[in-house]
Amino acid sequence: MKRSERRILTTHVGSLIRPLELIELGKRSRDNQQAERRCHDALARATEDVVRRQIDAGVDLVNDGEYGKSSWSNYVLDRLTGFDASGDRLFEATWLGRDRIRFREFMKEHYPRGAASAPGQVCRGPITYTGQEAIRRNIADLTAALAAAGVGDGFLTAVAPASTGYEAANEYYPGDREYVFAIADALREEYLEIVNAGLILQVDDAVLANMYDELTQQSAATYRQWAEVRVEALNHALRGIPEEKVRYHICFGSWHVPHVADAALADIVDLMLRVNAGAYSIEAANPRHEHEWRVWQTVKLPPGRILIPGVVTHHTMTVEHPRLVADRIVRFAGLVGRENVIAGTDCGFAQIEGLRRVHPQVMWAKLEALADGARLASRELWPS
Numbered sequence: 001m002k003r004s005e006r007r008i009l010t011t012h013v014g015s016l017i018r019p020l021e022l023i024e025l026g027k028r029s030r031d032n033q034q035a036e037r038r039c040h041d042a043l044a045r046a047t048e049d050v051v052r053r054q055i056d057a058g059v060d061l062v063n064d065g066e067y068g069k070s071s072w073s074n075y076v077l078d079r080l081t082g083f084d085a086s087g088d089r090l091f092e093a094t095w096l097g098r099d100r101i102r103f104r105e106f107m108k109e110h111y112p113r114g115a116a117s118a119p120g121q122v123c124r125g126p127i128t129y130t131g132q133e134a135i136r137r138n139i140a141d142l143t144a145a146l147a148a149a150g151v152g153d154g155f156l157t158a159v160a161p162a163s164t165g166y167e168a169a170n171e172y173y174p175g176d177r178e179y180v181f182a183i184a185d186a187l188r189e190e191y192l193e194i195v196n197a198g199l200i201l202q203v204d205d206a207v208l209a210n211m212y213d214e215l216t217q218q219s220a221a222t223y224r225q226w227a228e229v230r231v232e233a234l235n236h237a238l239r240g241i242p243e244e245k246v247r248y249h250i251c252f253g254s255w256h257v258p259h260v261a262d263a264a265l266a267d268i269v270d271l272m273l274r275v276n277a278g279a280y281s282i283e284a285a286n287p288r289h290e291h292e293w294r295v296w297q298t299v300k301l302p303p304g305r306i307l308i309p310g311v312v313t314h315h316t317m318t319v320e321h322p323r324l325v326a327d328r329i330v331r332f333a334g335l336v337g338r339e340n341v342i343a344g345t346d347c348g349f350a351q352i353e354g355l356r357r358v359h360p361q362v363m364w365a366k367l368e369a370l371a372d373g374a375r376l377a378s379r380e381l382w383p384s
Contacts, residue, residue, distance in 0.1 A: 015064035015348030058371020079131025097213025097261030120167030310346030325373020
């Protein structure tokens with residue numbers, strides 16, 4: 001994994017807004033083999049294009065925009081056995097915590113999923129990984145795009161055990177621990193495919209933080225027990241994989257809601273730092289979490305690790321001024337060391353295909369502001 005040795009490097013969390021034609025091709029390909037081949041060809045071309053656009057915007061550590069996945073998390077349910085549609089069983093949006101209660105009228109109007117129950121998945125059999133063809137296609141598309149752009153390093157995202165089937169229930173395994181570790185064993189196959197291909201693995205784990213508010217209503221110990229099993233399971237899935245090949249992203253949900261129910265970073269940072277990863281990606285630019293840079297005044301980043309704070313956010317349409325971006329970077333560099341900071345984004349810009357957190361023009365402008373701010377910060381942190 002590259003470090004900011006001579007200047008501040010830039011990256012982002014993963015999901016970028018898909019081209020509309022790619023989304024439409026994907027819908028048609030599910031029912032038509034010929035359309036599926038056209039979709040695969042279009043996906044390869046789109047991946048090459050999005051890699052080039054990231055580089056042109058000034059992003060150093062790039063990915064495939066998650067173009068080859070339907071969503072940040074539930075994509076993996078198509079790559080696992082054991083899960084079936086829940087039928088009449090409905091799930092509340094517990095990952096929203098008490099926001100769904102405090103702001104029920106807002107939810108009904110602006111985020112209906114937060115105000116209503118919905119179908120999900122039920123585990124009714126052994127969980128195994130069957131996504132080899134899909135992940136290998138993702139890898140092939142990205143590595144070809146990196147080669148075409150003359151870039152040697154790229155990353156692919158994959159979901160964490162805690163965030164797998166966040167609207168699912170276990171009816172097969174005898175207990176929660178067995179269920180979570182079965183998921184981890186299956187996900188390990190995807191993780192290994194990525195790192196064995198020479199790519200950086202980013203593990204996405206929003207739900208680890210999102211369940212804080214819901215479970216602490218029972219007790220703080222209830223949440224800690226739930227979360228610790230899932231961190232242990234993730235490390236089980238990562239066993240033997242060098243830490244420098246792994247980035248771990250934790251966030252508080254990309255959805256545009258009040259976020260009053262978010263956990264405080266101080267309450268979960270120790271869990272994050274237990275994950276055997278070389279870099280940690282966190283939210284640090286939106287109005288609910290920007291103040292949490294203060295956590296690093298007392299919490300020490302483990303030796304050799306990297307912090308990837310979000311210095312631009314998907315939460316607003318406003319494009320951050322490069323001077324503001326630079327100030328955020330310099331502040332983190334003063335706390336954890338300039339070589340230990342890579343400038344990033346709070347979260348992805350399109351966690352589900354067809355979803356747009358901002359307009360595409362705004363997204364690219366934010367990534368350009370990220371790069372411009374990193375250049376300003378670099379001049380201050382590495383004065384000639």
